[in-house]
Amino acid sequence: MLHRLLLVFILLGAPAHAQAWEVFVNNKPFKGQVIGGPSDLLLQAEPLDQMLELDLAIDENGVSLDGQVVPSETREGAVFVNARKLTELSGGRLVVNKELSSIDVYILGSKKTGAQGGEGANTYLIVKSLPGDPVGQGVEWKLFDNCRFTLSSGYYNKSSVNVSVDTPDGHNWRLTFGVPENQGPLKPGFYHASGSYGGAFASMSVSADSRFADGYGTFEVLDIAFARDRPTRLAVDFVVHERGKPEKRKLTGKLRYKTSVP
Structure with a gap:
């Protein structure tokens, strides 16, 4: 009984974990690292660039798209871009579905459009x-x-x-x-x-x-x-x-x- 009460006390006193969001980019699951939620979503820049071939310029000065600076952060050696700002720069949009705990990121102008056709x-x-x-x-x-x-x-x-x-x-x-x-x-x-x-x-x-x-x-x-x-x-x-x-x-x-x- 004491162990059960102690477990309940620990669970009640523990901070609630942040909601886990599933992220889709142009209707495809994003495989890179994700930080934050709808208001401050950060996506790992390199896998995003590889996924869409956006020609993101990633260097020590930050990240840019077609000469425009994209807000970014570096965490543990990995570069992350602000998803909402990137969608705005590309003319796309970011859509939140709270019921499904999902975020759809639509980025326009990507050069890669899926499997090679023929x-x-x-x-x-x-x-x-x-x-x-x-x-x-x-x-x-x-x-x-x-x-x-x-x-x-x-x-x-x-x-x-x-x-x-x-x-x-x-x-x-x-x-x-x-x-x-x-x-x-x-x-x-x-x-x-x-x-x-x-x-x-x-x-x-x-x-x-x-x-x-x-x-x-x-x-x-x-x-x-x-x-x-x-x-x-x-x-x-x-x-x-x-x-x-x-x-x-x-x-x-x-x-x-x-x-x-x-």
Whole structure:
């Protein structure tokens, strides 16, 4: 009994540990060291640079991105950058999901966009629809090459790609991904989507059996190729969330068409 009372006393008197946050960078788990939380998040600079190929300049004078100083700290020989300031400099954002104890860091302009693409046998659409999502109706969809995949380029200058996926049992998915207005062809990179085509943000449209999403979210083009203005290869990861609420995700998906990207 005395031992139990002593244990309770120790537990009650011990300081509470800080909340552990899971950090994602451009929708991928961050493998480097993490310090702090939403208000003062620090990410280890070197693995972040390797992950995204940001061309961060890291030296004894600190850290800079495209000539702009990024607030940083050195702890036990490792350099850490201020995640919130870095997202601001790159034009991205930092989103906190307290319910999931996760922090999503979106950094724009990264040169590395995932696995190296090329011609391959991967053709599929996988969509994970969350509860309450009217498009996917809260279930996971796995559509492979027994379905009919049709791709076309829209608007002008290959600035968008339209995808149709028709299943043998009569279901259909329609997806569109496009660059911001007047920014040339769609190419590998990370994009913030805000509804339909036009304006400073990229465009995204996702629908299933005529049930439409608003098109607010993010998508990352991992691989893309054209032949005579027609898409011949495509790999895209995408997230659709509520308008103005990135932490309220509706669905996530992976689209692959004749690519080597897994």
